Amino acid sequence: MKKLLFLLLLSGITRFGYAQTPSCCHNPDGVTAFAALGSQEEFRMEHKNPLPYVYQGTGGAAVTFNTPDGTPASGFLFKAKKPSQNYLFVYHEWYGLNDYIRKESEKLYNELGGAVNVLAVDCYDGKVATNREDAGKLMQAASRARLGAIMQGALDYAGKSARIATVGWCFGGSLSLYSGLTNGAQNIGTVMYYGMPEKDVSVLKTLHGPVLGLFGNQDKSINPAVVSEFEKNMQAAGKTLTVKRYDAGHGFANPSNPVFNEAATKDAFGLTSAFLKKTYGL
Template identity: 70%
Template sequence: MKTLSFFTICLLTGLRVFSQTASCCHTDAITEFATLANREDFRMAHKDPLPYVYQGTAGADITFPTTDGTPAHGFLFKAKKASDKYLFVYQEWYGLNDYIKKQSEKLYNDLGGEVNVLALDMYDQKVATNREDAAKLMQGASRDRLGAITQGAIQYAGKTAKIASVGWCFGGGLSLQSGLLEGAQNAGVVMYYGMPEKDVSKLATLQAPVLGFFANKDKGITPQTVDEFEKNMKAAGKTLTVKRYDADHGFANPSNPIFDSAATADAYGLVVPFLKKAFGL
C-alpha cells in the first residue's frame, strides 16, 4: 500500500510520483497533513479512541509483496464470487484498528459482498490507542513506504482490477493519493476530512470522480482549504462533489467522543450509492 502500472518500470514510476507528492513543499499533501500533529489544537481535536474489539469473522489478515522488498499487511473481505472489483480502505491516524475493520465489513456488506474490500495497514502492524502515539506514528511514516504499500496493493489487486478507495483523517488524504496512483484503474475516491492534493497538474491525472466530506469546525482541513480544493479540481477539469457539515474533524469516527451520528449517517448515505455507481453494481 511495485509495479506502478503493473509493469515493474511503471510501478517504480508510480512510487516516484508518490514520493514527489510528499517532498515538494507546496504540493506535499501527505507531509502537510502530518505536520498538523505539531499543533496542540489539532491533536486535541482527536480524543483517545473508546475501547472496541472487532468480533467479525468475514475478514482475514493478508500479507502481500511490495517493490521495496518489505511485505505489507492488510485485512481482506473477499468478494463472495470471483471479482476484479476492489475497494481500498485507508485508516485514520491511529492505524488499522478494530474500528476500521468493522467499518470495512459494513462497506463489504452494503456493497452486497460483490467487491473485495481491502483495509490497508499503512503503519506496518503498529496501532495507536491514544492521540500522542497516533501523532508519532503518522509523522514517522516514511513517504516512500506509504507509496510502496499502496503500489503493492494495486499489484495485489491485479492489472485488470477496478479500484476505488475510501479513507478518513490521514487516510482521507491517502485515499486521494491512491486514486492518483491507480491511474486508469481508478473507479472513484471517497475522502473524509483528509488533506487535498494542491498540485493541479497531478489532479488533472485523476481518472474518476471524487466525493469529499469536510467539517466546518475543522482546525486542520479548514473551510478555506476545501475552497481551494474545489477551485483546483475545477481548474483540473475533474469531478468533485463536496459535502460540508457543521461538525469538527473526526466527526465520522465512532471511537471519538465528538462522533456526530447524524452527519455520519448522511455522509454514508452518499458513499454507498457513489461506490455502487463506481463499480457498476
C-alpha cells in the same frame, strides 16, 4: 503507464520527507501536510483517545502482499462472495489499522452486497496507536517512500484487471486520494473524509475517476478555505468532485471522537454508499 504514475506519485510524496522543511516557494502535498499536523497540540486535542473495541467479525482475514521496496505489507481482506475484479481500498485514520477500521470495512463490504473485494490497507506496518499522542508520532514518522510502496503493492495485489475505488478518514482521507493517483487508469472513484487534499493541479490532472469529499465546517485544519481551494483546483484540473460540507468538526464520523455527529455520519455513509454503488455499477 501504471509504473510511470507510481514514479510521479513517489517523487511527489517524497520531495518533502517528514524530517524536512519545505522551502518558502513550494507547498507540501496533502499527505505531508496532514502528517505535519501530528505535531500540533490543537489538532491532537480535536481527537479523543479511541474507546476499547475488539472486532468480532468472521468474514475478513489478514493478508500480506509484496511491495516494490522489498518489504512485505499487510492488510485485512473481505473477499467478494463471487470472483470479482472490483476492489475497495480502505485507508485508516491516524491510529492505524485497528478493529474500528476492520468493523467499518465489514460494514462497507456488507453495504456493497459482498460483491466487492474490500481491502483495509495497513500503512503503519502493524503499528497501532491507542492514544492521540502516539497516533501523532506514528503519522509523522510514516515514510513517504514506504507509503508509496505500500499503495503500489496493494495495486499489484489486486491485479492489472482490477477496478479500484478508495476510501479513507482523517489521515486516511489524504491517503485515499494518493492511492487513487497511484492506481492510475485502474482507479474508478475516490472517497475522502476530512483529509488534506493535493494542491498541485498538474498532479490532480493525472487522477482517474470522480471524487467524493466529505468535510466538516468546524474543522480547524482541513477548514472551509482548504476545501474551497480543493474545489477550485479540481475544476482547473478538469476533474469531477462532489463535496458535502457538514456543520461538524474533524473526525465527525468517528464514534470515539468528542465531536462525533450521528446525523452527519449517517448522511455521509449514505452518500458514500450511493457513490460506490454507482461507481461499481451495482
